Amino acid sequence: MTDPTTELPLVILDALMPTSQRQVLNRRGSSVWEAKGDRGRHAVKLGYPILATEEHPAQEWIAKAPAREAYVLNWLREERTLYGEWELGTWNVQPWHEGPDLWELWKPCRVEGSTVEPKLDVALSCAEALADLHVKGWAHGDVQPAHFIVGRRGVQLIDLALAHGQPVIEAFDFPFRGCLVHYEAPEISRSVLAEGTAVPTPEADVYALGAAFFISATGTRAVAYPDDAPRPVQRQAVVDGPHRPVTVPGAFGELIGEMLRPRPADRPTIGEVCKALDY
Ligand SMILES: Nc1ncnc2c1ncn2[C@@H]1O[C@H](COP(=O)(O)OP(=O)(O)O)[C@@H](O)[C@H]1O
């Protein structure tokens, strides 16, 4: 059998009839494609189980992520996100959002010796995209620079597979087991270390957005730990703190510091973040 993560399943080819397609990435149970054709330009996401290795147990639940994301998108938006099952898991098809992500966009700020400062109108648009989600009763759970796509008509916050807030139908649901540790709030890391799972919250999203601003502007993770440290060691470093001093200058740096406060109740809400950036 050909490896289905190296070509689009027939069910998707039938639905989209693309004239061209390319794989954007394939990693950790997720294969993302860009498909173009008469029916438009789409992102296709395929989920498949991660098999057990010597270091990690199997992660079968990840195969459900595209269907779960489609459920969340359909809850949030009027236009329908198609989804279904394929041989190894679930898939969804969503509009393609053109543009660099926050990490790419702020690259000039990270060049050695650069005096370029991060553009605050972009920071505000990212915060507004997250605020829009919080207002609707959801926390994102996986806020990171790659998930903000900065288009000409605004910022799109993508990858809603781990969002929590409203009930998700059981068939697609799975517990939240943490996200990329660079963006994990201390209370999330603590819970994942103790119980294996956590509950995404708006407060943890605000922390993650602060960490996303920090790393995109400076190239440094908010909390110091060795690159190759195992995940539990990374999480313990986040729990133990403190975070690195925020080197971003001015009021933006101060705001990032507030967003990274260890106690969730001490952090600004996303509405307050938007207000602080809107001057
Ligand atoms: N709708 C979209 N429009 C444009 N690019 C997308 C879209 N969805 C995903 N991508 C690209 O694929 C990458 C991975 O997608 P993501 O939704 O984060 O899936 P994963 O579950 O693999 O993390 C994104 O960082 C982005 O580059």
Ligand SMILES: [Mg+2]
């Ligand atoms: Mg992602």
